[in-house]
Amino acid sequence: MITTLTLRSIIPTISPKPTISKMNPVQCNDNNEKNVVSPRKWKGKGKPSYGTSRRSVIKKSFSQEQVQFSSPISTTDPVVGIIGGGMSGLLCALYLEKRGIKSTVFDTGIHGLGGRMGTRIIDPQPLIFDHAAQFFTVTDPKFGEMVDEWSKKGLVRQWHGAVGEIEAGGPFVPFPSSPPRYIAVNGMRPLADSILSETSLVNVVRQSWVSKLAPYNGQWYLSEKGKPCGNFDAIVIAHNGKCANRLLASSGLPLIARQMKRLDLSSIWALLAAFEDPLPVSTIEFEGAFVKGVDSLSWMANNTKKLFGSGSSGPHCWTFFSTAAFGKQNKVPQESIPSTTAEKVKEAMLEGVEIALGLQKGSLQRPFYSRVQLWGAALPTNSPGIPCIFDPHGRTGICGDWLLGSNLESAALSGMALANHIADYFQSGGTSPDEFAVGLDNKFEPLNGHDIGQFPGLESQGQINKAHDLQLTT
Structure with missing residues (x-):
């Protein structure tokens, strides 16, 4: 995993020559886009090997004209528009602020910011469920520093409860205590509020569904169903799935759109269920378990025990996740x-x-409360293995956990990396844009992990034994 947050030093190994430089730009004659250079239609080589369900969107994306801004960047007071208020989008905003750059975050969340840092609270009990990200591990020093600060503030703590694997009808096998597992003390969503509380230059617009990006006079203009959302010197796409694909389909960013279309996402059902009595678990009273050999289930966790400890009383709130299949x-x-x-x-x-x-x-006892939710664009099944993507000619970048993996740490590192990269680009004045092209040509590789995400360093006893046996044979 890449730990540095400044990307210029690794650009030569990532994108030797941006495709954008081959596009033969011509000056646009539209008076509404005086400071935009628009090349002839871009034609990719060969047939794209993407899903047929999105073929029409992909075709539209590839036939669009590439926007190339030629006007100088404002180095005194630039503003960035960030579409998506999950971990990566919020940390991108925070780290832009650390470099003196203002931003506006547009988020679609009904209940609050955070994306997959989702916590559902059902009154009047209350019943509390983490219904997306369940826990996280730490391997990167930069992310570790942030987690240490959260810990000092009482926002996160180590999860010492039993977590492991359970076979269908079989015994529970706990994971080793190392590496540490972390949970948010009051559910995941407060982490998003904590990140936002550290900012003063960040504006948040919620509930907002940005539907169009349009270049005008050297800036990007955003709108929601015809309603203006503001103008920005650069844009960050911090979400994915159908909405992002549709947004990029006619935005004038075919290189960015091409990379987004290569992303494959799983679908996961979440079932939130509250029971009056404890479930009859195995001899070890586990708090979280990856389920093996069950078609409809990949994860189960007792939120009540996880958040409030083994001595907690009252209803038992469980989060169940389906398999991707x-x-x-x-x-x-x-x-x-x-x-x-x-x-x-x-x-x-x-x-x-x-x-x-x-x-x-x-x-099984019937839950007195239950709710199902479909995460239609849940987790990536492939990844380019790079912290962020940035098109300097179109002044647009992408961040998100899927660029490095599928966990909170990857999301955090991606947002930090893109923020510092954009800040470096602004500082340069945009005079040598090709030097700042990142990830526009990277190939995607399959991503392995659990159906509910990746947890770096976390291995089952079976994996440890297998690795040990392999060492003995070699």
């Missing part, structure tokens, strides 16, 4: 889940819990 088989529009599908998914996942715990079918 189950998510794909039962995928529907996540904005409007049919009630019949929601009920079918809930029953299948509760049956999966019975199978995992070795219980007789129909013997």
